[in-house]
Amino acid sequence: MAESFVFDIAHSLLGKLASYAYEEASLAYGVYKDLQGFKDTLSIVSGVLLDAECKKDQKHGVREWLRQIQNICYDAEDVLDGFNLQDKRKQVVKASRSRRVKVRHFFSSSNPLVFRFRMARQIKEIRDRMDKVAADGVRFGLTNVDPGLVVQQREMTYPHIDASSVIGRENEQDEIINLLMQSHPHSDGGGDNSLCVIPIVGIGGLGKTTIAKSVFNDKRMDQLFQLKMWVCISDDFNIRKIIINIINSATTSIFTSSSAPSSGSAQLENINNLDIVQLVSRLRQKLSGQKFLVVLDDVWNDDRAKWLELKDLIKVGAPGSKIIVTTRSNSIASMMGDVPPYLLKGLSPKDCLSLFVKWAFKEGEEKKYPNLVEIGKEIVKKCQGVPLAVRTLGSSLFSNFDISKWEFVRDSEMWNLEQKKDGILPALKLSYDQMPSYMRQCFVYISLYPKDYIFHRTVMCSLWVAHGLVQSLQGSEKLESIARKYIDELHSRSFIQVVRDYGSYCIFNVHDLIHDLALYVSREDFVAVNSHTRNIPQQVRHLSAVEDDSLDLDLFPKSRCMRSILFPIPGLGLETESLLNEWASRYKYLRYLDLSDSSFETMPNSVAKLEHLRFLDLSFNKKIRIIPNSICKLLHLQVLLLSGCTKLESFPKGLGKLISLRRLILTTKQSVFPHDEFVTLVHLQSLNFHYCDNIKFLFRHQLPSIEKLSCDSCGFLESLPLHIFPKLQTLYIKNCEKLNLLLNNESPIQTLRMKHLYLLCSLSLVTLPEWIVFSMETLETLVIDSLPNLKMLPMFLSTMTRLKKLYIIDCPQLLSLPSDMHRLTALEELCIEGCPELCRKCMPQSGEYWPMIAHIKTISIV
Incomplete structure (x- = not known):
């Protein structure tokens, strides 16, 4: 378990308890005193959780004490969730207008008097449990710890390096040296532009410090710079300390320079007692007029004011x-850099x-053990090119010629191997520790997916929102927008790798070692079940099935604390509803249930027991015919996905009761x-129609909450009245052959403010619809794909200032671009594929x- 995991959970719960909504609810239901206690x-x-987590391996009983705290926090969340549920019941x-509904509510367990009594009893029970555990914690002698002090400290770096130990970085070294030899990209001979x-x-673990050392010690640098200074920053961006280190490093640079006087007049002096004014004066004395090179190694500071x-x-x-x-951070690199970051x-x-052999054998020894070298080839594959990982595994096998040990390392997950302080996972965990609490909690959900998995941003955001990990501080910003910022932050911190970003749609993956890190920090609470799984911890809360033959009912824990069950692998799902029925009865606190690619015919009525459910995915269940009306009792449900359920005859009656619904996909x-x-459905933001073969018309009256609309393979759809979606930001239309996009005769749409438009698989389009011009000032993404008869782009395209x-993909008859393409100054990415003549003209x-598009940052012509 992560060293700050329980602290993060408690910290998150405290934030919720402090909210105005919970305070009002506790007063309304007469439980304020116990809840405050x-x-x-x-x-x-x-306050002592971080100290406890640091000592859990040294003091007997601390680990179990932490587990009890965690369980109480989760149970408290479940109880408090009842406040929201009761409010939603009252709204419905x-x-x-049915008197029968109101009478039934009065005699049900959700009756306000019954509810108040039950909540008071449950909250008192949780308070008593917490008081007891707090008393038990006193005997462990725990103390308050500043969260900033718990972060694992990296060893301070130094500039010396043995050149013979650096393998395979010659090209990178030369490329960075070439950058150092170039003038400032905005140079005018002085001012700010004198420093690049x-x-x-x-x-x-990728080798950033190693490559910086190699460059720093290259003889060409001695000829290029009069002064060379090395400063290890790490996580403490203290201006005073950095100044002292630069001064000392500059003095050492003069002292060791070949041009330095032999008398040793450049003596190191004790400057630690100087005040900041004296230090700044001394710094400027050292650097003034000198052409210098400074290496700031391992920067974590994202405060731009400090950097400036x-x-x-x-x-x-x-x-x-x-x-x-x-x-390690792209955003820090962009903030500090004057040139695009060098992505190692x-x-x-x-x-x-070669690096592995160097660390696993004495020099020349590998020739005696060709069988081990062959196993070594398999071992280094799991390192995915990361030198520190190679060194970690090589060192663990040094002078060990037992083939079984080598096979164990080859066949084991990285996170299951012994971790030393200077190993790869502790090195990566530094990045994890530096993240805010809310980001750490989000990151661990990656462990539920297999390696090499392609993540969809929308799915991951829904997973986080379903578990209450995304909080709006202002109260007005959409949770989905905040979650997308979390994705951007993970990307900035090099935790995820964006594969393709299509604006509103984005897919990404994670490096295998980052996946190992997620497994390393999640452990017992998150389990991905495969055919080798023989035991699932009773306390598991999030579970995924990633292989066939892994769904033995006896394997699943009997505890009732499960919060997620998902089937992330295409084609793998439940075959019968019996297991689902058992889950619905056993795991009533489920928040997230992904049953995509299942093959049962009937959804059991027992699904209504999952009152806390936020996310339900039944996509691509090609046998299901009926979804019971009882599903409409899930008042917390935010996402319902029914895409690809081709035998589904109708959706359940009473859909309007799902007042929390944010996203809906229908087949x-x-x-x-x-x-x-x-x-x-006043909170419904995203509405998708997928293979709705019989639909001819959409709605006739306004749906003001819809921001994202998708019509995919609706072969008989004739009308698309855009004016009924006044807040529409994203429109996706694919393979709707009877839909005449060039006509919009229902109503004027001057209010259209779209940001993302996707037009795919249309035989009828020979040019783009004129109504796009109404999004001239807002459109950020335009994707046109598989339009075989498209012959021209409208001139107004060049007025899209944002x-x-x-x-532009697979539009073979498209021969030209608008002549004013150079006016698209905001355009960052242009991709043209499968358009032979247009591609030739844009080479x-x-x-x-080319002169019209050369200013664009990223261009792909295929």
Whole structure:
């Protein structure tokens, strides 16, 4: 378990308890005193949690004490969730005109008097449990710990390096040296442009410090710079300390320089007692007029004001002075850099094997053990080009010639192997520890998916939102928008790798070692079940099935604390409803249930027991015919996915009761949708129609909450009244052959403010619809794909002042671009594929259109 995992859970719960909504609810239901008492005790306990987590391996009983705290926090969340559920029940009853519904509510367990009594009893029980556990914790002698002090500290780095130990980085070294030899990209001979910052970015263990050392010690640098200084920053961006280190490093640089006087007049002095004014004066004395190179190694600071303060102090050197920054964060690199970040890549398989052999054998010894070298080739594959991982595994096998030990390392997951302080996972965990609490909790859900999995941003965001990990501080910002920012932050910190970003749609994956890190920090609470799984911990809360033959009912824990069950692998799902029926009875606190690619015919009525459910995915269940009306009792449900359920005859009656619904995907044989049901779904933001073969018309009245609309393979759809979606931001239309997109005769749509438009698989389009012009000032993404008869793009395309991404794919008759393409100054990405003549005209340097598009940052012509 992660060293801050329980602390993160407690911290999150305290934030919820402090909210105005919970305070009002506790007063309304007469449980304020007990809830405040619980919160006060939890505040005291949370202060010592980090100390407890650091000592859990040294003190007997601390680990179990932490487990009890965690369980109480989760149970408290489940109880408090009842407040929200009761409020939703009251809303539904109030909206209902049926006297029968109101009478049934009065005599049910959700009756306000019954509910108040039950909540008071449950909250008192939780408070008593927390008081007891807090008392038990006193005997462990735990103390309050500053969260910032718990972060594992990285060893301080130094510039010395043995050149013979660096393998496979010659090209990278030369490329960075070439950057150092170039003038500032915006150079005018002085001012701010006299100092250029070059960032090197990559995940932990990739070799950023090693490559910086290699460059720093290259003889060409001695000829290029009068001063060379090395400063290890790590997580403490203290201006005073950095100044002292630069001064000392500059003095050492002069002292060791070949041009330094032999008398040793450049003696190191004790400057630690100087005040900041004296230090700044001394710093500027050292650097003024000198052409220097400074390496700032391992930067974690994202405070731009601090960075600009430091930069202002040291930009007194001669033109051509340079700073190399190594960091794991893309956003820090962008903040500090004057040139695009140098993205360090992994070593080649050949170089990885050479490095592995160097660490696993004495020199020449590998020739005696060719069988072990062959196993070594398999071992280095799991390192995915990361030198520290190669070194970690090689070192663990040094002078050990037992073939079974080598096979064990080859066949074991990285996180299951012994972890030493200087190993790869502790190195990567530094990045994990540096993340905010809410990001750490989100990251561990990656462990539920197999390696090499392609994640869809929307799915991951829904998973986080379903578990209450996404909180809106302002109260007005959409949770989905905040979750997308979390994805961006993980990408910035090198935790995920974006495969393709289509604006509203984004897919990404994670490096195998990052996946190992997720497994390393999640452990017992998160389990991915495969055919080798023989035991699932009773306390597991999140479970995924990633292989066939892994769904033995006896394997599943009998505890009732499960919160997630998912089937992430395409084609793998439940075959019968009996197991689902058992889950619905046993795991009533489920928040997330992904049953995609299942093959049962009937959804059991027992699904209504899952009152806390936020996410339900039944996609691509090609046998299911009926979904019971009881599903409409799931008042917390935010996402319902029914895409690809081709035998589904109709969706359940009472859909309008799902007042929390945010996202809905439908496949149905129905030809008419009940408008009255959809009008009550006031939080519905995303609406998708997928293979709805019988639908001809959508709704006739406004649905003001819809922001994202998708019509995919609706072969008889004739009408698309865009004016009924006044807040529409994303429109996706694919393979709707009877839909005439060029006509919009229902109503004027001058209010259209779309940001993302996707037009795919249409034989009828010869040009783009004129109504797009109404999004001229807002459109950011335009994707046109598989439009075989498209012959021209409208001239108004070049007026799209905010357009960032333009994809033109498989439009073979499209021969030209608008002549004013150079006016698209915001355009960052242009992709043209499968358009032979247009591709020829856009080829770099030689194409006639190249001057119009050369300013675009990312261009792909295939």
